[in-house]
Amino acid sequence: MSAGFRRRGRVPVRPFALLAFVCLIGSAGASESEWPSWRGPLGTGASTTADPPLRWSENQNVRWKTRLPGRGHSSPVVWGDRVYVTTSIPHGPRFEPIPETAPGAHDNVLVSQRHRFVVLAVDRESGEIVWQTDVREALPHEGGHVSATLASPSPWTDGKHVFASFGSYGVHCLTRDGELVWQRDLGTMKTKHGHGEGSSLALASDLVILNWDHEAQSFLIALDKVTGETRWKVLREEVTSWSSPLIVQSEETAQVIVAGTNRVRGYLLESGEEQWQCGGLSHNVVATPVANGDLVFIGSSYEKRAMLAIRWPGARGEVTSTDRVVWSRRQRTPYVPSPLLTEEALYFLNHYQGVLTRVDPDSGDEPTGPFRLRGIGEVYASPVSAAGRIYFVDRDGTTVIVADDPSVEVLATNQLEDSFSATPALSGPDLFLRGEQFLYCLSKESDVK
Numbered sequence: 001m002s003a004g005f006r007r008r009g010r011v012p013v014r015p016f017a018l019l020a021f022v023c024l025i026g027s028a029g030a031s032e033s034e035w036p037s038w039r040g041p042l043g044t045g046a047s048t049t050a051d052p053p054l055r056w057s058e059n060q061n062v063r064w065k066t067r068l069p070g071r072g073h074s075s076p077v078v079w080g081d082r083v084y085v086t087t088s089i090p091h092g093p094r095f096e097p098i099p100e101t102a103p104g105a106h107d108n109v110l111v112s113q114r115h116r117f118v119v120l121a122v123d124r125e126s127g128e129i130v131w132q133t134d135v136r137e138a139l140p141h142e143g144g145h146v147s148a149t150l151a152s153p154s155p156w157t158d159g160k161h162v163f164a165s166f167g168s169y170g171v172h173c174l175t176r177d178g179e180l181v182w183q184r185d186l187g188t189m190k191t192k193h194g195h196g197e198g199s200s201l202a203l204a205s206d207l208v209i210l211n212w213d214h215e216a217q218s219f220l221i222a223l224d225k226v227t228g229e230t231r232w233k234v235l236r237e238e239v240t241s242w243s244s245p246l247i248v249q250s251e252e253t254a255q256v257i258v259a260g261t262n263r264v265r266g267y268l269l270e271s272g273e274e275q276w277q278c279g280g281l282s283h284n285v286v287a288t289p290v291a292n293g294d295l296v297f298i299g300s301s302y303e304k305r306a307m308l309a310i311r312w313p314g315a316r317g318e319v320t321s322t323d324r325v326v327w328s329r330r331q332r333t334p335y336v337p338s339p340l341l342t343e344e345a346l347y348f349l350n351h352y353q354g355v356l357t358r359v360d361p362d363s364g365d366e367p368t369g370p371f372r373l374r375g376i377g378e379v380y381a382s383p384v385s386a387a388g389r390i391y392f393v394d395r396d397g398t399t400v401i402v403a404d405d406p407s408v409e410v411l412a413t414n415q416l417e418d419s420f421s422a423t424p425a426l427s428g429p430d431l432f433l434r435g436e437q438f439l440y441c442l443s444k445e446s447d448v449k
Helices: none
Strands: 006-008 062-067 077-079 082-091 114-123 129-138 161-165 171-175 180-184 202-204 207-212 218-224 230-236 246-249 254-259 263-268 274-279 290-292 295-301 305-311 325-329 346-349 355-359 384-386 389-393 398-403 410-415 425-427 430-434 438-443
Touching: 077 425, 082 438, 114 161, 129 171, 129 180, 171 207, 202 246, 202 254, 218 254, 246 290, 254 295, 384 425
Parallel strands: 006 129
Antiparallel strands: 062 438, 077 082, 082 114, 114 129, 161 171, 171 180, 202 207, 207 218, 218 230, 246 254, 254 263, 263 274, 290 295, 295 305, 305 325, 346 355, 384 389, 389 398, 398 410, 425 430, 430 438
């Protein structure tokens, strides 16, 4: 850690501090050179400006490699000279593990220690931790699945502030220098099988949007970006999902689209009023939708498989059996990783394995493929793309890079000595990978570190 590193404890909240927030739809005023959220500036996983490296290893094209405290599967976000991540750090004495009581619990981590919930900033150039702010300290009520963490939801930044959700452990707004502006406690989430929380917040206009689907009363909520106060809240019928809200905008309206158990719904951004709903999804929805113009693409894969393309502007009421569903598929649909939408095609993995489907987004046609990505194991990270390339990162440290064209030619296979569940971030010549132990900055401009 550098001499400039600062660790902050919980600091007094300043509810009305720093009122000069940018009020824009989508990525909160981000240029396409920034990566403000886990799905990038376009919300699709694609960057039109980045040009990250094609090849790397532990000894090649590593600008820096920084050990992170604690554990988290939240993705890094990037703005200017800062990279922001969240983590959960166990602390204090260990005690007899608390038995898991959630119905159907299996493969769970038992709680045996208190945790600190932390937001931290890393210097983009050097990799040094600039500040580390403890926003909450608590005894977790559930440990989550063995493949999950207590810091799985990803943060969002508008360059001036960082917004981070830890679900049951609060929603927090900090300045870019790590000062806490406001925080909200939305209650305790009871997830299916006690498998943990993972839905990331969304930022749009002057609102922070959160999906709170769980085994009790679910809801969608909009908080005021400046104060953290509730602007609207709507109840939902769905139970546990891990999908994040998607913000879409047409000339007439802006909506929040949420994929959940069995169905997807569209809500007015300004009021939360439900506009339309469509059935056909599975239980345990994890993947987050992507959108292109007036089409939104929603995928799920659990006890059944579904991929839907819905024309959302002007949709009203129940649209399941209408021409609003432009096309649908029932094979090789995504479970954990979300779809990727580039200028060329819509891509998605089968469940969380390395079988790739490439379709035309307007028609759903599949002129080539499917493609087996050899060397890829379990994939939790969502794919990203830039410079005509697509990056797939698995949990064994392997990244397979393919061409963003009908051939889907494998261009490179790279290996690092860490495990990756977080979605990569892209900005300029850099690719940021958050592993179980380290945050990597991989750059085509760097020498061996």
